[in-house]
Amino acid sequence: MKNNKKHNAFENLLILEIGDLIAAPYCTKLFADYGAQVIKLEPPEGDYSRKSGPFPNNIPHQETSGLYLNLNTNKKSMTLNLQNLDGRNLFIKLITKANLLVIDKPPYFLESIGLSFEKLQILNPNLIITSITPFGDHGPYAEYETNDFISFALTNRMSPHGIIDGPPLQYGSDVILYQIATTAAAASMAAIFSISNKQKGDIIKISGMEAQIGNVDTRTVFEQYTQRLLQRGSIDLRYPTGCYPCLDGYIVFGSGEDRFFRRLCHAIGQSNLLDDPEWAIPANRESRQEEFEIYLLEWLLERPKQNVFEICQEYGVMCTPINQISDLFVDPQLKYRKYFVKSNHEIVGDITYTGAPFNLSKLKWRINHSAPRLSQHTKEICTKLINISIKELVLLKSNGTI
Amino acid sequence: MVNDNFPLKNIRIIELTEVWAGPMGNSLMGDLGADIIKIESFPRAPITRPQDTIAARRGLSENKLSKLRPWDAYASHNMANRNKKGLSIDLKTSKGKKTLFELVKCSDVLIEGYSAGTMENLGISYEILKKHRPDLVMVSMPGWGLEGPYKKYVTLGSGLDAYSGHWLLRTPPNTEPTETMSIYHTDAVAALNLVLSVCMALHQRSNEGVGQNIDLSQAETFIPHLTKHIMEYSMNNLNPLQIGNRHFSRAPQGVYTCQGTNQWIAISIRNDKDWFQLCNLIDKESPLHNPDYENALSRIKDHDKIDIFLNQWTQEQNKIELMKLLQFNKIPAGAIMNEKEIVDNEHLISRNYFIKLDHPIAGIHSYPKNIWEFLSIKNPLFKRANLYGEHNEEILRELLGITRTGIKRMWKEKIIGDSLDN
DSSP states (O other): OOOOSOOOTTTTOEEEEEOOTTHHHHHHHHHHTTTOEEEEEEOTTOOTHHHHOOOGGGOOOTTOOHHHHHHTTTEEEEEOOTTSHHHHHHHHHHHHHOSEEEEOSOTTTTGGGTOOHHHHHHHOTTOEEEEEESSOSSSTTTTOOOOHHHHHHTSSSSTTOSSTTOOOOOOSTTHHHHHHHHHHHHHHHHHHHHHHTTOOOEEEEEEHHHHHHTSSSOOHHHHHHHTOOOOTTOOOSSSSOEEEEOSSSEEEEOOOOHHHHHHHHHHTTOGGGGGSHHHHSHHHHGGGHHHHHHHHHHHHTTSOHHHHHHHHHHTTOOEEEOOOHHHHTTOHHHHHTTOSEEEEETTTEEEEEOOOSSEETTBOOOOOSOOOOTTTTHHHIIIIISOOOHHHHHHHHHTTOO | OOOOOOTTTTOEEEEEOOTTHHHHHHHHHHHTTOEEEEEEESSSOOTTSOSSGGGGGGTBOOSHHHHHOGGGOBHHHHTTOOSOEEEEEOTTSHHHHHHHHHHHHTOSEEEEOSOTTHHHHHTOOHHHHHHHOTTOEEEEOOTTOSSSTTTTOOOOHHHHHHHHTHHHHTSOTTOOGGGSOOOOHHHHHHHHHHHHHHHHHHHHHHHHOOOEEEEOOHHHHHGGGGHHHHHHHHHHOOOOOOOTTOOSSOOSEEEEEOSSTTOEEEEEOOSHHHHHHHHHHSOTTSTTOOGGGGSHHHHHHTHHHHHHHHHHHHTTSOHHHHHHHHHHTTOOEEEOOOHHHHHTOHHHHHTTOEEEEEETTTEEEEEEOOSSEETTOSSOOOOOOOOTTTTHHHIIIIITOOOHHHHHHHHHTTSBOSOOOO
16 A cells, blocks of 8 residues: 555545445445545456446456546455455454445445445444435345336336337436445545544445435435426427437527526527517417427528537527537537546556546646556565465465356 | 434525526435525526416416416426425615625625626626625536537537437337437436535535536536447447447347336347347247347347237237246336326335425425435435525525614615516
C-alpha cells in the first residue's frame, strides 16, 4: 500500500469490494477516483465484467473489457477463495484493516461461510458494511433470481414506460444497477462521515427494489393523488413537451408551462401570437396544440438540432437535442469542461474514460492508474498490508486460496 | 440501544432547489438526520407548486382544501420534499437576502439548483456566502454545470435523458424517437450524487477544517451510468443498437402477455440451463421443444419466433402465479406491476415499505420509505412535505431570533408569505 507522508481525508480510507459487474464496482469507483484505497476481492476466475465486454475490436480478453476497465480505475485486485479456511482467515485480516466493506451478494453468502455481518463488526467495531441485494434480506422475494431486466420489471417504472399501445419497456439496460450503486455509495459516505464524528461502525442494507421505488421518477404517489395510472406513451405536461423532429434529427422540449411557452413563441419568431388572448391565456391554448405545432415544425425542420438547442436556450426554453453516444464525444460543453479523460492502459493503449461525476474544489478526481489485472496486487496486499510472509504466500497459492 | 444515531445529525442544510433532483437529494439528507431548511421562491410560485388547478397533470389531490391551496397538494411536490422545514421568502429584496446571510451563518451546507449565473445575479454567490460562513460547503447543480457554453441552459430530467443518449437507448427498434416518452430518471441519479458529494465535503471538513464549493453537472453525473455504451464508442467507434427489451447475449428476454387486460410478465433466460428449466415447465406439444433452441446463439437468431411460442404459453396464465412458478424453478421472471399494484405488493408489505401519512391539504396517502436501512437508525424519520411557508415564523424566530414585530413587518412588506394567491 502507498505510504505517503501527506494524506488527504480519502487516502486513509480502505474499502473492500465483493461483487460482480456493476453495483459494487461502480459504488467503490465513486470512492477510488477521489483517492480512497479500494481493494477488489475477486473470485479466482475474476469479476464477471471481465467477460462481458465491450472488447477492443470485439476480441474477448480478461484484461480488456471496456466495462471492467472503466468501472475499476484506481483499484487494486486481489483474488481470494472465500470458500476455503485460509481464504476466510485472510479476509478476516483484511476486515480488521478496512473502513468499509461493500458487498453485493445474496443475503446468506457470508453467513454460509460462518462470517455474519455481526461477527465482522466484532472483529472491527468501526467497520461499515454496505450490503446490496436486489430485494433486501427478508421478504418473499428475498431469494428471487434476477438481473437488471427483471429487477427493473419489479419496480413500478417499467409498467408505465413505453410507446402508445406498446408493451412495457425497459430503460437502457443496466441503468438500474448504477442507480443502486450510487444509492449504496451515498449511504456509505454518510456513514463514513459520521465515523469521523466519533460514531461507531454501521450496517447499511440496500434493497435494489426499494432504492428504485423510493426515489423520484416513480408514480406510486401520483396514482394515489389522482386515482389515475400513467399510460404508456403519454405526455404528462403541457405542450410542447417531448420529442419533435428537426432538420437532422430530433430535439426534446421539457415543459410547455406558461413562461416556457411564451419564451418559445419568441424563439421561433411567433411573438405576435401572444397578443391574441386565444394564445396568451394558458387555458385557452389547451385545445390548439395541432395549430401551434404547425408553426413549430415549420421552424424546427429548417434547422439542425444543435442550432435549435442553442437558439431555444438563448431564449430560456427547456430544449435539448437527442444525442447519439458519439455526439457526446464532440459536444462543445463536455469538450470545454474536458469531461472525458484519456489514460494509457498497458494492453489496450490510450483509452477514453468517463469523467468526474461532480467536481469538488478541494478534492481531486483523477485516474491515477488503470483498472488492475486479475490478482495484480495479491502479493503486495498480503505482504505489506496484512503481514503474510513469502513462505505462507507460496502455501496459500498452492492450495488455491489466492 | 434505543437512541438513533443519524449520520448527519447536527448538520444544517439550506436548500434552494426546485422540481426533483435537488429536493429529493435534500429529502434523503433529511432522512439521514440533517436539519433541512427549504427556501422556496416567493412570490413566484415554485415549478412544482402551480397556482392554477388546471395544471392538475402535476398530480393534484382534489378536495375542498386543495381548491384553496392547490400548491400544497401536488404529488410532484409532496413526494420529493419530506423531512424539511419551509421558508418562503423573496430573495430579490435586500431584507430577504440579509435573512439568507443570517441563515448561512448558522448552517453547514447550501445547495442551489439554478442555472449558472443566477446566484451571482441575486448577489448570493459562493464568494459572498463564504464571507458569512468560511467553512461553508456549497453545491451548485445546474443541468450542465457551472462552467462552459451551456452553463446558463435550462432543462428538466427529460432533457438530460435526451442529451446523454439515454432517450435513443430507450427507443425500441424501428420506432421514431418522437414516440418515446419523457422520463425523469436523471433526477433520481443527481439526487444521489448530491448526497454523496455533500457527505464527501463534510468528511473533508471534519478532517481538514475546510469548506468548499462543488460543481455538480447533472449531465456529467449521469453519463457514467452508460459506461458500456460509452466504452463501446470509445474503443470501437460504435454507437449502441436500439434493442428494446432484448439483450445482446441473453435470449429469450422480453415481456409476455398474461391472463387479463394489459397484464405482462418479464422473463430473462440467462443461459442454456435457464432454458432447460423453462422447457421442463412447458407442455410437450409446444414448438419450443426444439433441439435447435438448446443453444443461445440459435435462440438469439430465432428470438421473434420464440417470443410468439412463449407468449402462447404465458397468455393463459396469471402473472403472479407464473412469476412464482418460474422463480421456484430458479428462472429470472418478474410480473409487471403498475403503480397501484406496487403499493399493494406482498413483498413490500411484508417489509413495511410504505408508510401512511396525513397531509393537512392533500389527505392521507402511502409514501415509500427510505431507500436504505441503517442498523443505527431504528426509527427512520418520515415527516410529510412542508406546506408552503409553513415554518416561516419558526425559522425566523427560533433560528435567527427575529421578534414577532419584526416577522409581522416582513409579512406586511411581502418579504415572506404562505400563499400564492395573486
